[in-house]
Amino acid sequence: MAVGLGVNDFIACCGSTKFAEQMVADGPFDTYDKAVVAAKNIWFNKVDVHGWLEAFAAHPQIGQNPSSVANKSSTSAQWSKGEQSTALATATDSSLQELYEWNSQYKQKFGFVFLICASGRSTPEILAELKRRFSNRPIVEFEIAAQEQMKITELRLQKLFSNVDVTKAEGRV
Amino acid sequence: MAVGLGVNDFIACCGSTKFAEQMVADGPFDTYDKAVVAAKNIWFNKVDVHGWLEAFAAHPQIGQNPSSVANKSSTSAQWSKGEQSTALATATDSSLQELYEWNSQYKQKFGFVFLICASGRSTPEILAELKRRFSNRPIVEFEIAAQEQMKITELRLQKLFSNVDVTKAEGRV
Numbered sequence: 001m002a003v004g005l006g007v008n009d010f011i012a013c014c015g016s017t018k019f020a021e022q023m024v025a026d027g028p029f030d031t032y033d034k035a036v037v038a039a040k041n042i043w044f045n046k047v048d049v050h051g052w053l054e055a056f057a058a059h060p061q062i063g064q065n066p067s068s069v070a071n072k073s074s075t076s077a078q079w080s081k082g083e084q085s086t087a088l089a090t091a092t093d094s095s096l097q098e099l100y101e102w103n104s105q106y107k108q109k110f111g112f113v114f115l116i117c118a119s120g121r122s123t124p125e126i127l128a129e130l131k132r133r134f135s136n137r138p139i140v141e142f143e144i145a146a147q148e149q150m151k152i153t154e155l156r157l158q159k160l161f162s163n164v165d166v167t168k169a170e171g172r173v
Numbered sequence: 174m175a176v177g178l179g180v181n182d183f184i185a186c187c188g189s190t191k192f193a194e195q196m197v198a199d200g201p202f203d204t205y206d207k208a209v210v211a212a213k214n215i216w217f218n219k220v221d222v223h224g225w226l227e228a229f230a231a232h233p234q235i236g237q238n239p240s241s242v243a244n245k246s247s248t249s250a251q252w253s254k255g256e257q258s259t260a261l262a263t264a265t266d267s268s269l270q271e272l273y274e275w276n277s278q279y280k281q282k283f284g285f286v287f288l289i290c291a292s293g294r295s296t297p298e299i300l301a302e303l304k305r306r307f308s309n310r311p312i313v314e315f316e317i318a319a320q321e322q323m324k325i326t327e328l329r330l331q332k333l334f335s336n337v338d339v340t341k342a343e344g345r346v
Binding site for chain 2: 044045046047048049050051052053109110111112137138139142143146
């Protein structure tokens with residue numbers, strides 16, 4: 001049983017306070033799978049648009065150093081760095097510059113940071129996706145960003161639950 | 174030609190600053206029809222989610238006295254009163270109380286006021302619609318509210334353009 005998961009653990013997965021509090025209220029969860037089912041229900045059905053914006057604001061810009069962002073969760077900043085490792089390994093100075101410029105334009109148009117589940121994605125791939133999504137209507141892009149946030153949340157819940165399992169296993173030795 | 178329409182005129186139609194500024198930038202409009210085409214384009218394609226929330230916040234709760242709401246536009250408050258005249262004429266103390274309670278629940282779930290183009294609608298109709306929409310996912314309801322805002326904006330633009338025509342006509346005498 002995944003005991004000991006609190007608001008701060010869930011905030012590291014998704015920066016909406018309501019999301020994290022509701023996860024604690026709905027838990028504890030025996031398995032990762034049950035946690036994901038609850039997380040999807042909370043995120044898409046219960047967290048309002050302000051909560052979505054709150055969660056988006058917890059992310060650094062893609063290509064930006066996560067630790068430079070004011071963040072409620074140091075775990076979130078650490079995980080963000082890991083998730084962007086492929087992107088950073090495939091970045092050149094000019095592609096990083098282009099990413100920076102498109103990110104700024106994106107934020108100006110939509111009012112929140114460009115969100116993408118970056119795990120395993122190269123900088124050219126991310127840049128192409130940013131350019132493709134830029135032409136969307138704001139409400140369409142808002143929902144896509146929320147879906148990307150959910151993918152990120154799933155990956156992070158997985159990490160959270162593997163850590164808990166490790167702790168449990170160590171506890172049993 | 175509809176001259177002399179400024180930011181404050183358009184703010185009275187839709188409380189998003191970006192909407193109003195963009196209408197001024199895209200104008201002046203010869204006809205009401207041209208203004209509506211521009212308004213739809215701006216509202217759905219250019220105003221971001223923060224702008225939608227800003228516009229929603231300019232509305233009183235249905236059934237509430239519009240002048241009791243802090244509003245950037247006294248014209249908006251006046252028009253709001255007119256739009257709710259059928260609702261108020263068909264309201265009883267108990268239906269107003271029920272409306273008040275459902276409005277509160279709605280705002281708690283979605284984070285913004287229940288928005289409906291109230292013109293010609295009775296209180297029972299509005300209440301039924303509120304209850305029906307309450308079960309929507311937040312993002313779905315967000316977009317419906319934006320569509321209702323557009324209907325309200327169209328009605329108000331119509332008033333704006335009739336006033337302008339009257340002024341013009343008077344000017345010619």
